[in-house]
Every structure is written in C-alpha cells, then in structure tokens.
Amino acid sequence: MYKYDQYDQAMVDARVEEFRDQARRRLEGKLTEDQFKPLRLMNGLYLQLHAYMLRVAIPYGTLDSRQMHALADIADKYDRGYGHFTTRQNIQYNWIRLEDAADILADLAKVEMHAIQTSGNCIRNISSDHFAGAAADEVVDPRPYAELLRQWSSFHPEFSYLPRKFKIAVIASEKDRAAMRLHDIGINIVKNDAGELGAAFYVGGGMGRTPMIAPCINPFVPLDQLVTYCEACLRVYNRCGRRDNKYKARIKILVHELGAEEYTRQVEEEFAHLLEQGVEPPHDELMRIIRMFEAPNTDQTAPNDIDRSDPDFALWVDRNTVAHKASGYVSAVISLKPVGGIPGDATAKQMHLMADLAKEYSFDELRVMHTQNIVLPHVRKADLHALWTALDQAGLGSPNLDTVEDIIACPGLDYCSLANARSIPIAQRISERFAETGKTGTLGELKLKISGCINACGHHHAGHIGILGVDRKGVENYQLLLGGSEAEDVSLAKITGPGFDENGIVNAVETVTTVYERERQDGERFVDTYRRIGMNPFKEALYG
C-alpha cells in the first residue's frame, strides 16, 4: 500500500489547518455561506438533506485496518455510529457538525486520509479494480498508476476549476470491474504483442442525465507517457468544454459534439506539445510507488482444499469468493447488502470487525467496491471458514455477490438534497421479495441498480435491471430500465415504458425476472436473454 512521505503529510496537514481557519471564520460570521460553500466543498463537506455530509476519499478503494478503524472511530465520535460506502469507493458520513469538521479532517490526516477533491469541478478520487493486486486475470497491479495519477491530480493548479467534475478509473484486465468506460477517462492497462505494457485510453463516458460509453481514443499509450497523455486529455477539455451550461459541461458532451476523431486529433496535438515540455514525473517516482504495492508474501504451500460440509458456508464460498493469483488464496467479498438492509451502510462496530479480520486474514488490506461491498483481497482458503463464521455472526455473511439482492442504491431522497425519490426502500423491498421467493440463486448474475434522480449515482443506466426514481407532481414514481452493463460488455439500459409506484416497481422487477426464467437458454444471464430476445417480451409482460 502507498504510504505518505513527508510532502504528502505536510500538504494534508496544512490543508486541515487551512480549513480549520475557514470554518472558524464562517462560524464567526466573517465569511458568508456563498463565500464558504466552495471552500467547504473543496474539503468534501456538503450541506445535505438533514445535516452536513462529509465525503472521505479512499484512493482506488484501498485501505488498511488502521484506516478502517479510524473511519469507524469517526462514525462513533462525530456521527451516529455508521457510515455509507459509495459507488465511487468513498465513504460518507451523514450527520456531521460544522464545528467538528476540522477535527475530523485532522483525525483522518493522522491515518493518511483526507476529503480533498471529493467535491467540486476538479479531478475526483481515482477509482480502480477492487481486486487489483489479487486478480488472477490482471496484467499488472493498476494501483501504482492510479496513485501516480492521484498525486498528479491533487491540487493540480490547472485542473482545479474544470468546466465540471472529472472522474478517472484505472484497470488492468480484460474484465472491467470498475465501470471503466462510464468514466470521464477510463484507462485499461494492456500488454501488447511484444509484451510491453501500455494504457488504452477511453474518454468521454459517463452516466447522469446524458449517459455515454467512452470511445477508445488511443489503444496504446506507453506507460512512461501516462500522465502526459492524461494532461493532454484534460487540457483540451479545460480549453474547449462548455462552461455556459452545467448540463452540457462534462467531457462526454465535448467528445460527442466534436466527434471522437476531432477530439483525439486535438489531444494528440497537445500531447506532442507536452512531450516537449517534459511534464511526465520521473521514472524513479513511479518505481518508488510501485515498490509500495509489492504483492503480499503469500504462503506457497497454502492448501487449495476447502471443507464444504457446512452448506451455508459452501454457498458463501461459491458466491462471495473470487479467484486469486496465488494458489491457496481467494479474495473474499463482505456483502453490505443484508436482506432488507441499506446498501453500503456499515456500523462502526462492523467497520472495526472488518478491520480486525483484514489484519488477521488479509495481510492488513481491505478494498471498497464501487458496488458498495468490502473486499478482503488476500485470504487463505484454509482461513475462510473462520472468516465466514465471524462475518456471519456480525450480520456480514450474506451470500449474495452479483445476485439480485446485491443492489446498488444511491442514498436517494432519504438523505440527498438532489434526489427526487427514495432509492433505499425500493432496494430493501426488492431484496426482501426475492429472499422470500427463494429465487435469488436461480436467477444467477443479475445486477440491479437504483438511482433516486437523473444524476445516476446509483448507476441505473448500467444495471441489467435499472430503476430511476422521478418526481411526478410531488409523488415518487419509478422508471424501469433493462439491458445495461458496466462491465466489459458495457451497454446502456433502455426504459421499458411508463413508470410505477413504490409497490408497482417491486412487482415489475419480479415480472421481468419471470420472463427471463421462461425465455432463458442454457448459461444465459438475465442481460444475455434480454439482448437475444429484445425488449418486447418484457414490455408485454409488464404492460399487456
């Protein structure tokens, strides 16, 4: 894992004290809210539906037990005993007091964390594959490159006031576990025929009110030019992106309006210019970072056998563990989606437990998934039963990864001032419905995603089944979408037709799964069947 050096620590500590002074001046009336708002947002502090909300960055979703314990302590000391893990691998606290905010940032700084650039029109937290460094299918651990980009983008003076917020994802495998092509820049590190590593650049993706899949603008940028190419992409956007209309200000609109070919031409021109300027960080700096991400010292004699005599444990192993590059190990997913629970929420007690288990069983490492679960990336198969037993006793043993119960849901109208409808109760009722009917297992992989407004924090465009909450004359209404994917088979979901009320949308989800069960062929997932038979059979079942 990356460890702060003296410069990192000094920057973060200085920012804490700067914010402490800003908050003091606001409380004393020396700053108006209009003056203070952009300052607090630069430090991740929003004013949400019920109180101030603090969004803390978890770079590329990686953290250690010390940091997870600190997050739990903040939940207990300053909030109401829980936190919410988000779809961008961050954590949010919903009940923060302004007078405590600087102390919280100081506590975070002590464990090499912060909330800088978790809001505002800047480059946000760099996200990555939650199995990075463990995945059997990766060509390299993508996190050192994500870290390099984090350092490049932190306090970057040229990119602190972009036309709009900017999100980057970095992966290094054919399987896309980070919704890479639905980011402003998606980077896939690949190996060419000569065995050299390079970065395929996908630019102009996103969800929100105008969902778009990023086109590939360069299939192979040498990794020693990674930052320079990013800088070129951002420069063209910063220069040409629209600032007159926030709904048309994201880079996806620029790429769409210019056309990918013309945008690429401008990027390449800028790139050629920047290569002459020498903006790429020294190779030694990259190597310094890479050394901090060395693979854990796994036991090469670790057994591969798992005692599957306990059926509940065997089910959890089948659903919630993923192949690891080291023999005798797996990555274990801790579901934050108990039946009827709030997706992504974890109590301070649960966070402490996950931290302790990471220390004991996973080389002191945890990951936050963009699907709002937690990963222990390096677990010996021989330790799985003990791990599962501890998780299960704490309500963290739900065996439902990638099933219809593993629902992404934004905070929705229960917490968010932008939302038009509640998301969480819909997720709760759907998971309860499928748990009751016992169909969760038979439906196989089914990714269901719910957003409470068009901003799409719940990734509804990318769900095999998506749900979008809207406001219909002051009443919550829910549109149903089908056929999306944020994986390597990326696609955007389409709306089925008229929306449903709260009861109707739960029934509608069950109806479309019934069509799938009737129509599926061997080995087909829900989304495969949808792609083969199209929308009409589902519409007929829904609307007659």
Added chain:
Amino acid sequence: MRLLTGNDLKTGAVTWWTGKDWSIHIEEAVNVSGNEDEIARREEAARRVNVPYAVDAEMHDGSPRPSHIKERVRALGPTVRPDLTLKPADPEIGNWVI
C-alpha cells in the same frame, strides 16, 4: 401556508421558524406568508440560520405539513432509519411523510 426553514449553522440540523426563534420541531413552525424574505435576511445575517428558504405547507391534524415529500423527509429524518428520526417511538410517523 408558507413555512421558513433552513439549517443550523453549527450543527447543520434542519430548523423551522417559530415566530421568534428556530426549532427542529416542525410542529412549532408558523405561517410566514408575505414575510419570508425579510425574516430570512434578518436571521441569516444574525447567523441564527444557514441558507433559509420558504416552503409550501398545509395544516394536518393541527400541525403544519410541507406539501412536498422532500421537505417532509427533511422535517422528520430518513424514512429508512426510524431510530434516527425525531420521533423514533412513533410507529405511524412514516405515514406522515409518505
């Protein structure tokens, strides 16, 4: 009727104008029709409230109830965490919101 609401500057808590002060309990809110801008300006300048604004409401069982669901959720707390609402012991309070 119109209610004036905002957030407490220090805590961020949702507050409602009672005619002489701010309260977290919407039952104590009063109609401010016609005076909302003046009160909001004065109270914000005195830092007794943050970002105040007026919302439409109706009387319901003797108490004001905001017309829009967003303000009702704001007034009570998250519907998915009854324990964190202002009325954790009232099993029927969800009906007031929805």
